[in-house]
Amino acid sequence: xxxxxxxxxxxxxxxxxxxxxxxxxxxxxxxxxxxxxxxxxxxxxxxxxxxxxxxxxxxxxxxxxxxxxxxxxxxxxxxxxxxxxxxxxxxxxxxxxxxxxxxxxxxxxxxxxxxxxxxxxxxxxxxxxxxxxxxxxxxxxxxxxxxxxxxxxxxxxxxxxxxxxxxxxxxxxxxxxxxxxxxxxxxxxxxxxxxxxxxxxxxxxxxxxxxxxxxxxxxxxxxxxxxxxxxxxxxxxxxxxxxxxxxxxxxxxxxxxxxxxxxxxxxxxxxxxxxxxxxxxxxxxxxxxxxxxxxxxxxxxxxxxxxxxxxxxxxxxxxxxx
Numbered sequence: 086x087x088x089x090x091x092x093x094x095x096x097x098x099x100x101x102x103x104x105x106x107x108x109x110x111x112x113x114x115x116x117x118x119x120x121x122x123x124x125x126x127x128x129x130x131x132x133x134x135x136x137x138x139x140x141x142x143x144x145x146x147x148x149x150x151x152x153x154x155x156x157x158x159x160x161x162x163x164x165x166x167x168x169x170x171x172x173x174x175x176x177x178x179x180x181x182x183x184x185x186x187x188x189x190x191x192x193x194x195x196x197x198x199x200x201x202x203x204x205x206x207x208x209x210x211x212x213x214x215x216x217x218x219x220x221x222x223x224x225x226x227x228x229x230x231x232x233x234x235x236x237x238x239x240x241x242x243x244x245x246x247x248x249x250x251x252x253x254x255x256x257x258x259x260x261x262x263x264x265x266x267x268x269x270x271x272x273x274x275x276x277x278x279x280x281x282x283x284x285x286x287x288x289x290x291x292x293x294x295x296x297x298x299x300x301x302x303x304x305x306x307x308x309x310x311x312x313x314x315x316x317x318x319x320x321x322x323x324x325x326x327x328x329x330x331x332x333x334x335x336x337x338x339x340x341x342x343x344x345x346x347x348x349x350x351x352x353x354x355x356x357x358x359x360x361x362x363x364x365x366x367x368x369x370x371x372x373x374x375x376x377x378x379x380x381x382x383x384x385x386x387x388x389x390x391x392x393x394x395x396x397x398x399x400x401x402x403x404x405x406x407x
Contacts, residue, residue, distance in 0.1 A: 090143045091191035092199045093378060094157050098164045099179045099279075101133045106167035113156075113163035114139060119389030120152035124381045127371045131328045133175030134184070136291075138372055140382040143194050143202075154202055157186065158209045161281070165214060170279045174250045176327040177336075178240050181216065181279030187231075188224070188285040192379050196287060200224045203285040210281055211269025218269040221284035225268070231338075232314075232322055234282055237265045247301045247327035252276045288375045290339040292347040294354040295332060295366035301325060304333040307357045311335060311350065318345050318353060335365075 100106045107128075114123045114137055125138040137160065141153035161183050168182040186206070188199040200223035211218035219238070221231045235241065239253060252274070263272060267280065274280045296304045305325030309315035312323040320341035328334040335354050339345060351368050358365040373381065 089192060090194035090198065091140055091379060091382060092143050092151075092153055092194055092202060093189045093191050094139045094153060095185075095187050095189070095372070096137045096139065096157065096160055096183065097179075097185045098135050098137075098168060099133065099170055099173045099175070099182050099184050100164075100168045101128050101130055101135045101175070103167075106164075107135060109167040110135075110137070110160060110164045113159045116159060117141075117152050117156040119386055121156040122382050122385045124378055124385065125372055129177070129371075131175070132177035132326075133173060134177050134179070136371060138378065140191065140378060143198055150205070151202060154206055154209070157206050158213075161186070161206075161210050161216075162214055165216065165278050169277045171251050171276045174248055176248055178243075178249055178253065178324075179279070180235070180238055180240055180253055181274075181281050182277065183216075183281050184279075185231075186281065186283040187222075187289070189288050189375075191288075191375065191382075196223045196285060200285040203283060207281075207283045208269050210283070211267065211271075214270075215275075216270050216278050217263060217267035217272065217274050217280040219265070219280065219282045220268045221282060222286040224283065224285040231282065231284055231286075234265070238263075238280065238282075241324070243305070252279055286340075288342065290342040290347065290374075291337070291371040292339055292350055292368050293328075293334045293336045293371065294351060294368035295328065295334045296354070296358050297364045297366060298333055299327075299331045300363075301327045301333050303361050303363065304335060307354060307361070308335045308337075310357055311337065311353050318349055320345050321350060323350075 121141040124140055127136040144151050164183045170182045188203040190196050190199045203224035207218045207220050219234050221229045221234050308323040308325035311317045313319050322338040324336045326336050355365045
């Protein structure tokens with residue numbers, strides 16, 4: 086039996102503490118169940134940030150929006166209503182109330198398929214919700230990378246106390262000009278909504294390694310040496326961030342996890358931490374593996390078919406908390 090072509094969307098919002106706001110976002114995420122399944126919710130209190138993982142079958146009907154396109158647009162809209170970036174504070178950089186959306190192909194789907202979907206969602210958000218939207222990866226006409234557009238928008242500029250507060254872009258007002266023209270939406274961001282970065286790429290693993298120290302600068306030095314940009318591991322991007330009371334971590338994007346995986350990152354962070362007299366803890370993933378997500382989607386879809394006649398609710402995700 087052939088497995089269906091699937092698309093995965095990872096969506097990150099700049100809120101992890103308001104129960105009312107998160108309830109509104111999750112209700113929007115479940116509204117299209119079982120056509121779209123919320124397979125994971127990752128809550129990080131220190132970052133004041135939540136990641137949602139949505140999965141759906143890809144359809145060949147070009148005449149109507151796919152269920153995933155409608156679901157992601159609904160989640161983004163609910164988050165923008167519920168979250169005020171102007172009052173947000175956390176230990177993770179961010180550009181908007183909905184900070185980052187990325188589409189990945191699963192189970193035989195092509196990157197081209199999800200790139201078209203991502204571009205459609207970007208246009209929807211920019212035009213209908215009036216949020217400056219920047220495309221990257223296969224969704225962008227020149228293949229611009231996520232790191233490149235984030236760098237242009239000042240994402241990696243760290244505050245002295247390692248806590249990001251309010252709008253990230255300089256000025257933080259509704260008339261502040263953007264340093265780069267968006268691909269969709271207005272040319273100036275709202276202080277409450279910020280901007281959205283949205284793209285399509287092959288699968289990316291997110292793997293973070295705790296370092297037991299309050300010296301965030303030391304952890305940033307470790308992260309710089311781990312990252313490909315700093316001469317470290319190929320296809321690895323890394324940031325050193327404060328995390329929790331008196332702690333920090335090396336937060337990594339593994340852009341080619343089949344070639345350079347979490348084990349290599351763990352070993353290198355441990356070695357570099359020892360060189361500075363520091364102790365690194367065991368790392369953790371912020372989501373399930375690509376294979377596990379496909380399995381969970383198929384299982385939840387099958388459960389929904391069986392349970393629908395009994396009126397059971399199968400829409401709940403698996404929650405991970407930090």
